[in-house]
Amino acid sequence: MTATTPRTSGTTAASPLPRPIWRRHLIALAVLTVVLVPLPLVLPDAQQSVAVRVLVFAIMAIGWNVMSGFGGMFSFGHAAYFGLGAYVSVWLLVERGVSPWIGMLAGMVAAAAFALLIGFLSLRYRLKGAYFALATFAFAEMLRLIAVNSDLVNRAVGYNVPLRPGSSWAFIQFAPGSPNYFWIALALTSLALLVSILFLRSRTGRFTLAVRDDEQAAAAVGIPVMRTKLVSIALSAAITSVAGTFYVQYFFFVDPDVAFGSSVSIQAILPAVIGGVATIWGPVVGAAVLGPLNDITATLLRNPPAALDFLQGRAGLDVIVYAVLLILIVLLLPQGIYGAIRERVGRR
C-alpha cells in the first residue's frame, strides 16, 4: 500500500475516563433535554424552524462522529446514510402507506446494511485515510446517480410527502409551526446522544477507541479489529439515517440532491469538526453554532447594511461563513470549540 497512514485528528478523548464522568454526561443530557422542552413555546415560529434544523444537523453529526471521530475512519459519504433514511421511509410512506416511524426503522436497517457493505469492502481492501474518504464519497455519489436515473424512486423529481387531513403522531404530521416537530427532533437527538454515550461506555466502544489509537496493539491484545470497526460504522450510519427520515417528514420533500448530494456529507462533517471531533458534545455544540448561521445571513442579505448593498438578495453568504469558520477552526482550534473549552476547564 502506498497510502500513508494518517494520524487521526481526534486522539484527545483516548484516556479512559473515570466512572462518575459517565454519570455526569448522562445527567447533563437529561438536564439539557428537560431544559429545552419548553423552548418552542417561547420561540417565535421562524426561530422554531431554526431550532429544528440545529437538531437535524446535530443528529447527522453525532452519527458521523461515532465512525469518524471515535472510530477514526474519515467518512466523506454520510449523505449515503442520510439519503437512505430519507428515501426508504418516504418510499414506504408514499408507495405503501407505511408510517414513517416504521420507515425510520427500515431506513436505519438499510443504512446500516449499506454501511456494513461499504465498510467491509473498504476495510477488506485496506483502504485508509484519503482512499477511505474517497471510497465513501464515491458510494454516496453512486447512490445519487442511481436515484436520479431510476423510475423506482421518481428519478430526479423525488417525492413530496402526501398531506393528511388532520395532525397525526403516527405519520409525524402536524400543523405548520407545531411544537410537536421540535419535541420529536429533540427526543431523537437526545436518543442519539444517549446511544453514543452508552456506546462509548460499552466494551465495544472502548475497543473502538483502542483500535483507532493503535490498531496493531489492539489486535495484539485480542480485540477483534474488523468487527469493532464494522459495529461503529453500522451504528454511525443508523444514527445519521434517522436525521434523513425526520428531515423529509419536516420539509415534506426529498430529491436525489437533497438526500445524497455531497453537501449533505459536508453538513454531517462540519458540526462535528467545529464543535470538536471525537467528543460527545462537540457535534451538538457545532450544530448549535452552524444551524442559525443560515438564517442570520439570510436576514442580513434581505436588508443589507449600506456597505453590502450590492449583495442584496444574493445567495451563498451562509456557506461562505461556514467555510471561513471551518478553516479558522481547523487552523486555530483543531480540537473544536467544545474540545478547547473542555481542555481549558480540565486544566484548572
Add this chain to the structure above:
Amino acid sequence: MNPETTAHDAPADSGGVVPDEEVAGAPAGSRSAGRGSVWVRVGAAVLVVVLAVGLAYLRSGSGVVVSQAVVTGLLIGGVYGLIAMGLTLIFGVLDIVNFAHGAFLALALYITVSMVDRFGVHPLVALLVAVPVMFGLGAVVQRFLLAGSVGRGLENQLLITLGLSLLIDNGLLLFFGPNPRSVSLPGDQGVELFGAVATVSRILAFGVALVLAALLYLLLQRTRLGTAIRAVAASDSGAQLVGIDTRRIYMVTFAIGTACAGAAGVLVSPLVTIEPTTGELFNIIAFIVVVLGGMGNVLGALVGGLLIGLVEQLGALYLPGQSPLLSVFVVFVLVLFLRPQGLFGRRA
C-alpha cells in the same frame, strides 16, 4: 496470457481495469521489475481499451456511434489529464488531498467569462491572465493556509481545502449569481475527425492541454526546479540535506498545480455550462483520474485522464439511460479495491 479472462468479464469494466489486475498483479511491488512491468501494464491497458471499444461496437451496432464516443472521450480526456496532473503533483509532493482543485478551475472559468464579456477577447487569451493569477493564488493559499499544517494529519488539510472550495464556490455564487453563463469560441464549428464530428473548441482544448502537459513534464524532468520538485517528492528530508529550500518547493508546486487547474478552466470554458458549482464535477473526475493513474504519478494522470474520458463516453453506451458518471464511479471503486496504487503505481 489474459485474453480469455478479459473477454468474459468485460462489460463491467468499460475502461479496462479489472483484467489489468491479472497482468500487473504478479510483478507488482517489486521495484526491480519497474520498467518492464510498466510496459506490460500499458500494453494491457491498451488491449482492454481495444476490447472495450470492440464490445461497445457490438452493443451499439453502429460504427459511427462508437467512433464518435471514442473521439469525444479522448478529446475531453486530454483536458481531464491536465487537471489531474496538477492535482497529482500536489498530492505527490505535498501529500495534500486538495478538495479545492475544482473550485480553482471554476474560478478560472469565471475569469474567462468576465474577460470575454468585458473585452470581447478570444477565450484562449484568458490563459494569459488565468494561469498567472491562479499560480499566484495557489502560492498564497499554500503559504498562508496549508503551510502551517504540514504533517498535521491528512484530515486537517482535507478540511482546509474543503473549506476553501466551499468559500470559492459560494463566493462565485455571491458575486456572479446562480444563472448559468457560457462562452463561445469564434468560428466554432464541427470538423470531421476519424469518422466522427468534433467541434473546433474541443480539438483546441485537447491540443492546448497536451502541449501544456508536455511543458509541465519537461519542466519536471529537465529543469533544476523540476529536479528539486522530484527530489522533495521522493524525500523531503533528503532534499533538505542537499540544500533544497523545501518550503519554497512546496509553495511553487502547489502554485503549479493550481495553475494547471486554471489553464484547464480556460480550455473547457467553451465546452461547459458555467455555474458556480461546475468545478465540483471536474474535481470528482480529477480525483478518480489521479487514483487511476497512481497518486503522485504525473504521466499516469495524463493516461488516466484519457482513459476516464473514454470510460465516460463508452459507459453511456454500455449503460444507456444512466448517467455517464455512474460508469466512471464503478471503475473508480474497482480501481480503489483492486489496485489502490493505480495502474502505474506512484512515481512523482
